[in-house]
Amino acid sequence: MRSAKRGQTSLEYLLLMTVILLSVSAIAASYAKTSSSMSLTAVVRETGSIACSYVNTGVVKNSSQPYSYLNDAITYLGYRSPLLKVESINVTVGSSVDINMTFLTGITLNSTAREKLGSYVRSFVAEYLLDSKALSGSISNLTYRGKPVKLEVRIVEG
Amino acid sequence: MRGQVTVDFMFAITIIALTVAGLVSFGHNMAIQTNTLRSQTDLRILTISVRDDVAKVYAAGPGFTMKVQLPFRLQSGDQVNVTLNKTTDSVAVSALLGGSLYRTSLRLQVPLAKTTKVTLTPARTSFNVTARMEGGVTSVEVR
Numbered sequence: 001m002r003s004a005k006r007g008q009t010s011l012e013y014l015l016l017m018t019v020i021l022l023s024v025s026a027i028a029a030s031y032a033k034t035s036s037s038m039s040l041t042a043v044v045r046e047t048g049s050i051a052c053s054y055v056n057t058g059v060v061k062n063s064s065q066p067y068s069y070l071n072d073a074i075t076y077l078g079y080r081s082p083l084l085k086v087e088s089i090n091v092t093v094g095s096s097v098d099i100n101m102t103f104l105t106g107i108t109l110n111s112t113a114r115e116k117l118g119s120y121v122r123s124f125v126a127e128y129l130l131d132s133k134a135l136s137g138s139i140s141n142l143t144y145r146g147k148p149v150k151l152e153v154r155i156v157e158g
Numbered sequence: 159m160r161g162q163v164t165v166d167f168m169f170a171i172t173i174i175a176l177t178v179a180g181l182v183s184f185g186h187n188m189a190i191q192t193n194t195l196r197s198q199t200d201l202r203i204l205t206i207s208v209r210d211d212v213a214k215v216y217a218a219g220p221g222f223t224m225k226v227q228l229p230f231r232l233q234s235g236d237q238v239n240v241t242l243n244k245t246t247d248s249v250a251v252s253a254l255l256g257g258s259l260y261r262t263s264l265r266l267q268v269p270l271a272k273t274t275k276v277t278l279t280p281a282r283t284s285f286n287v288t289a290r291m292e293g294g295v296t297s298v299e300v301r
Binding site for chain 2: 058
């Protein structure tokens with residue numbers, strides 16, 4: 001690559017590397033900033049659809065942390081399939097982070113049942129995002145890159 | 159430069175190794191999730207078909223039997239329990255598949271006269287749903 005005679009890096013090479021590294025870091029930083037809400041939306045959406053397909057089977061699998069919340073939801077519904085699907089996801093990244101998830105259910109549930117189901121799904125999403133390192137903090141105190149996160153899950157009949 | 163690995167080469171190997179490790183862990187997680195979903199769906203299908211067969215057998219009346227074949231393959235060590243529960247009037251399926259415990263249940267559309275249970279293993283992958291006359295009422299049983 002370079003022909004330094006005594007293992008010495010030439011000045012031009014150092015200069016070139018500095019320019020390259022600086023431009024890469026400048027581009028990467030601005031890219032990361034603009035795409036943070038996009039990537040958060042993608043991972044939240046993915047988590048939402050994982051929750052939907054698990055709950056919709058109406059089958060409980062004995063397993064550890066994140067899925068045990070969904071198991072609670074399934075047993076609460078009496079192993080009925082709630083026919084959940086992701087309706088909308090809104091992620092706003094500002095001084096704090098707002099995540100609003102809305103799910104549609106295909107069966108008739110009263111408002112108490114919907115609230116209960118929503119809180120189980122919310123716990124799952126929070127725990128799953130903590131596990132996959134998309135968010136940090138604890139389940140009651142979520143943070144995203146140091147900003148507080150408000151995670152809301154709503155279940156509506158559709 | 160004989161027998162010596164260059165720094166460039168080591169960088170390249172490191173980057174490739176990191177990428178491969180990331181891909182492998184992602185694929186591993188995906189495989190676990192997909193297998194779970196498949197087992198869940200298989201068991202749900204079994205539960206729904208047993209529920210429907212119970213209703214058919216009840217409608218046909220005493221003396222009628224339907225043979226139910228397990229709709230998926232069991233590995234050694236796997237086990238599926240099918241229970242017709244009189245107290246909850248439901249069909250309950252619990253299974254041990256690949257070392258994990260699964261559980262589901264569905265309400266039946268017809269009344270039961272007694273609780274019956276059947277256990278399926280790789281050696282036995284089918285069972286009968288039978289209607290018998292017992293004490294003046296039609297009793298649907300698995301055996």
